[in-house]
Amino acid sequence: MLRLFVSLLMLIALPPLFAEPSQPKTGLVLSGGAARGLAHVGVLKALEEQGVRIDAIAGTSMGAVVGGLYAAGYS
Incomplete structure (x- = not known):
């Protein structure tokens, strides 16, 4: 019974994990350095x-x- 429950739960939960997002996500990585920060x-601002x-x-660091x-929220 538990095995059936877990299988059904996985069938319900897995499809959203593989769904392709409607809009691509953008990530930004900032480097360190006091003056360069x-x-x-x-x-x-330009972005x-x-x-x-x-x-x-x-x-x-400063990044x-x-x-x-x-x-x-600071700009």
Whole structure:
């Protein structure tokens, strides 16, 4: 009975995992570096002007700070 339940649950849950998203996702990775970190602000501004929607953002060092502020809603 448990085996049947698990099989039915998998049949219901798996199709959405393989469904192709209607719109591609965009990820942005920002590098580190104190002075270069300010250049990320200009890149984010240019991407916003072009209408590029960023779905995920990651960074290291100053890139993480800028990415975190952007993700929090700062522009």
